Amino acid sequence: MINAQTAYVAIFGNPIAHSLSPQMHNAAFNHLGLNIAFLAFKADKAAEAAAAIRTLGLLGASITIPHKEAIMGHLDEVDDVGRAIGAVNTVVAQEGRLLGSNTDWLGVVRALEQVTELGGKRCLVLGAGGAARAAIFGLQNRGAEVCLMNRNQERGHSLAAEMNCTLVEWQSWDLLEEMELLVNATPVGMSATRDQSLISAQQLRGGMVVLDMVYRPLETRLLKDAATAGSICVSGLEMLLHQGVAQFEIWTGREAPVEVMRQALVESLANETD
Numbered sequence: 001m002i003n004a005q006t007a008y009v010a011i012f013g014n015p016i017a018h019s020l021s022p023q024m025h026n027a028a029f030n031h032l033g034l035n036i037a038f039l040a041f042k043a044d045k046a047a048e049a050a051a052a053i054r055t056l057g058l059l060g061a062s063i064t065i066p067h068k069e070a071i072m073g074h075l076d077e078v079d080d081v082g083r084a085i086g087a088v089n090t091v092v093a094q095e096g097r098l099l100g101s102n103t104d105w106l107g108v109v110r111a112l113e114q115v116t117e118l119g120g121k122r123c124l125v126l127g128a129g130g131a132a133r134a135a136i137f138g139l140q141n142r143g144a145e146v147c148l149m150n151r152n153q154e155r156g157h158s159l160a161a162e163m164n165c166t167l168v169e170w171q172s173w174d175l176l177e178e179m180e181l182l183v184n185a186t187p188v189g190m191s192a193t194r195d196q197s198l199i200s201a202q203q204l205r206g207g208m209v210v211l212d213m214v215y216r217p218l219e220t221r222l223l224k225d226a227a228t229a230g231s232i233c234v235s236g237l238e239m240l241l242h243q244g245v246a247q248f249e250i251w252t253g254r255e256a257p258v259e260v261m262r263q264a265l266v267e268s269l270a271n272e273t274d
């Protein structure tokens with residue numbers, strides 16, 4: 001029950017209507033009996049989001065597309081991780097100051113570490129956007145060797161140079177023979193491209209671990225093909241969950257009820273109609 005002592009956390013982004021963060025975090029707050037509520041706001045500008053966090057005295061915030069980079073200029077401090085990734089998805093208010101961090105990379109590594117060790121693994125990351133940056137940071141942090149493949153070579157080249165990983169040619173799928181891990185950090189497979197995958201089923205092989213960051217649908221074409229090939233599949237829902245678990249722990253200082261949060265995500269996705 002919301003009352004005059006309730007503390008608030010909110011997500012800011014645009015679009016925001018499909019965010020699952022309110023269900024995931026409210027389920028966790030309720031489960032632990034915390035007097036905290038999670039809200040969602042459409043924000044056209046990062047500056048407006050930062051101003052709202054300050055004005056409303058929020059406990060913290062989650063920042064999503066398209067404000068993860070721009071929000072950095074409106075905070076009092078960004079930690080080393082946020083600066084290394086070049087994006088902030090988590091803000092916490094401490095003594096009137098707004099501190100930014102990034103938990104997307106933890107979402108990637110914790111999702112993968114449920115099924116495999118990452119140290120020394122050869123990984124191929126598809127995409128060169130914000131999600132790919134977080135994945136590369138996380139994989140390198142755990143000692144994996146990262147190759148990057150991106151449709152736009154120039155963008156791929158500049159990210160590979162910045163993050164000190166190897167850029168490989170677009171669609172050089174023979175490389176998968178040498179890879180132990182594949183991460184799709186592109187939106188291919190989602191919504192309008194629902195039944196598509198960048199990689200044909202024949203190019204996938206058993207034994208490799210495949211993470212598809214796309215979680216609408218939960219089982220993408222890539223994951224279906226990977227399962228058929230005998231790969232170990234990790235859904236984008238697990239990344240969403242674990243970046244949220246790390247956020248929850250930053251905001252509350254409490255251990256997150258992981259299974260409660262996973263169930264909230266699974267049920268919310270199952271109840272979606274479009």
Ligand code: NAP
Pocket residue numbers: 065104107126127128129130131132150151152153155184185186187188190198213214215236237239240241243
């Ligand atoms: P972004 O910054 O817009 O980057 C998108 C990347 O995908 C770019 O490298 C782009 O390549 C590539 N791409 C887009 N359409 C493509 C196509 N048709 N064929 C080949 N490559 C294509 O997006 P982002 O923030 O990194 O997010 C990427 C995906 O990860 C999204 O689907 C997002 O929903 C998902 N995501 C999931 C989670 C999670 O928790 N599960 C978290 C963050 C993001 P070009 O450079 O060639 O345009």
